Amino acid sequence: MTARTTRGRPRGTSKRELELIAMRLFTEQGFEDTTVEQIAAAAGISGRTFFRYFPTKAEVLWYQFDDEVSALRTAFADVPDDVPMMTAVRRVVVNANRYRAEDVPELRTRMQLVATIPALAATAGAHYDAWERAVSDFAARRLGEPEHALIPLAVGRTTLAAARAAFDAWLARADADLTVYLEAALLGLERGFAAPP
Numbered sequence: 562m563t564a565r566t567t568r569g570r571p572r573g574t575s576k577r578e579l580e581l582i583a584m585r586l587f588t589e590q591g592f593e594d595t596t597v598e599q600i601a602a603a604a605g606i607s608g609r610t611f612f613r614y615f616p617t618k619a620e621v622l623w624y625q626f627d628d629e630v631s632a633l634r635t636a637f638a639d640v641p642d643d644v645p646m647m648t649a650v651r652r653v654v655v656n657a658n659r660y661r662a663e664d665v666p667e668l669r670t671r672m673q674l675v676a677t678i679p680a681l682a683a684t685a686g687a688h689y690d691a692w693e694r695a696v697s698d699f700a701a702r703r704l705g706e707p708e709h710a711l712i713p714l715a716v717g718r719t720t721l722a723a724a725r726a727a728f729d730a731w732l733a734r735a736d737a738d739l740t741v742y743l744e745a746a747l748l749g750l751e752r753g754f755a756a757p758p
Contacts, residue, residue, distance in 0.1 A: 574604045576614050576624050583621040584670055592618075592678045619684045622671055630691045632657050637699040646703045650696060650720055651747035655740050658724075668739075672732055689725075693717040723750045 582603045586595040597618050601611040615621050633653060640649040660668055675681045694708075697717030701708045727742035 574606050574610075574614075576621075579604055579611065579614055580621050580624065581667075583618065584667070584674065587674055587678070588670060592674070592680060617684075619681050622675060622681060623684065623688050625671075626688050627691065629657055630688075630695050633692070633695040634698070637695065640699070646700060646716070647747075647751040649703075650699070650716065651744070651751055653699075654696075654720065654724055654747060655743045658739055658743055660739065665739075669732060669735075672728060676729075676732070689721060693721045696720045719750060720747070723747055 579600060583595070583600050586599060586603070595618065597611050598608045600618060600621070601608045604611075615624070636653045636657065637649070640653065644652070675685065694717060697713045698708055700716035701710060701713035704710075704712060706713055723746040724743060727746040728739070730746075731737070731739045731742045
């Protein structure tokens with residue numbers, strides 16, 4: 562009796578696995594020197610299969626950010642009507658950025674890569690626009706204005722700017738939880754950057 566070899570589907574992978582592999586390779590050998598084929602091989606898949614998950618290697622580091630945009634939209638939909646608009650924006654954004662202590666080194670690595678590699682930074686625009694729109698759409702609903710009206714757009718863009726400033730300060734100082742920086746920046750925005758009473 563001879564042994565039979567059964568052929569089945571190759572083992573699966575996930576966006577998360579590809580992200581971790583890509584981050585490791587980008588950190589170890591540089592973004593430009595890391596190929597899609599290397600990332601795919603480390604995950605045990607083909608280069609063609611990689612492109613079923615992501616359109617480019619730069620997009621690997623953005624999928625969790627895109628999940629955050631969905632989480633923001635869900636959270637904004639649940640805000641009670643009696644919560645002031647900018648208070649709601651601050652609370653939703655801060656809550657969407659709560660990380661476990663063990664996740665912080667990875668978050669710092671991802672953000673450092675995006676901040677320092679031009680090819681990664683160049684892909685940021687569409688993702689930041691989607692994040693900004695999640696805030697602007699909430700502001701538009703609250704104000705009873707069209708989504709592309711001036712004030713809702715201003716709320717979305719200034720919130721994104723304040724959040725990015727908080728991330729940059731957190732990356733540079735590494736002396737407190739990210740939410741401390743977000744809370745301070747967004748509270749400043751909520752108060753019009755006036756001195757607290």
